[in-house]
Amino acid sequence: MTPRALVLVMMAAATLFAAVNVGVGWLYALGFLFVAYGVIGFGRAALALRGLRVTVRHAERAIAGDALECTVSLSHPGRGARHYLSLLxxxxxxxxxxxxxxxxxxxxxxxxxLVESLEPGDRARAAIRFPTPRRGVYALPDLVVQAPAQGMGAIHRSFATPGEVLVRPKVVDLPFLPWFPTGHAVEGDAASAVSDQGAELTRTVREYRTGDPLRTVHWRATAKAGELRVKESEGEAARGGVRLALDLALPVGDVFEHAIEVTASLCTYAHERGISMRLISQGGEPSTQDLDGQLDWLARLSAPVQEPIERTLAHEKATVLVTAADGGSEFATLQVYVGTGRTPARAISCPVGCDVRQALGSSHGA
Structure with missing residues (x-):
């Protein structure tokens, strides 16, 4: 109810109170006139929503911080036009x-x-934006339609919007990062991946990923595990581009979300520049390692894990590692480590609330 409606209620109550005490007929008439004005206003608003048909179409994906664009279709088979319908x-x-x-x-x-006018039998279309403040998988909220009650308030009705929306993490448009690996193999590394007989050495056996050739299937490991396993050679590992590891053993809250945002930004940076990027973590990895697959996987992450990232790094060398400098503390500072081995070649601090572009784009680092 608006202030105008509250004033009307007070005027009607005062007028009827005076009419009872004084016994003057015209005060009764005036008091009931105020009441009738309010009843008619809210009654007309309720009738405006009666029989309304609403259909909402929306995209399946959105980006956190941006709005989800939806198209709303409205129609009604009744009589009379409906005016000034608000969509929320x-x-x-x-x-x-x-x-x-x-x-x-x-x-x-x-x-x-706002839909200014909806004639009977016509179909009106309007665009509306659902705010998407945080990444994750959500059911799309109901669409609320409001009809005005002569400036005194509004009557609303909710319409279900079936389906889910996948909200991807926010991606920061990064400048050129001079420290970021290009993904090209070093000549010595490629040479060391070949045996004396000219065959590539098998580095490890891993899960099958979309696009792996049939010739790389390790049949013995597949039979033992009950699912496809493939051989990864040393040469493939050397030519495999950048391996970005996301440490999921982080505190719940801002640090965890900030780490996902930084990781999504680095993945986008690599793919936009044609750098082959593989995303790994102790909680698994995307089933498809293209940009869409990586962003969708990051969007679905629900909570941190307890397993330390070192177990994963013992089998998978990472050229870039996103982790926390001071462990599981809620005040942990996010760090981006560059380089393989126990001692990284570079450590870039990127705390929560910092300017990600400036922090990652800086030429300084430990």
């Missing part, structure tokens, strides 16, 4: 308020648009 979009992942009109008619942070 609750932020994705936000809890449904128990009373939507406890605050302003358009709650803060909600997407909204």
């Amino acid at each position: 979009a609750r932020p994705v992942g936000q809890r449904k308020p128990w009373w939507i009109f406890r605050g302003p008619l358009v709650p803060e942070g909600w997407g909204h648009t």
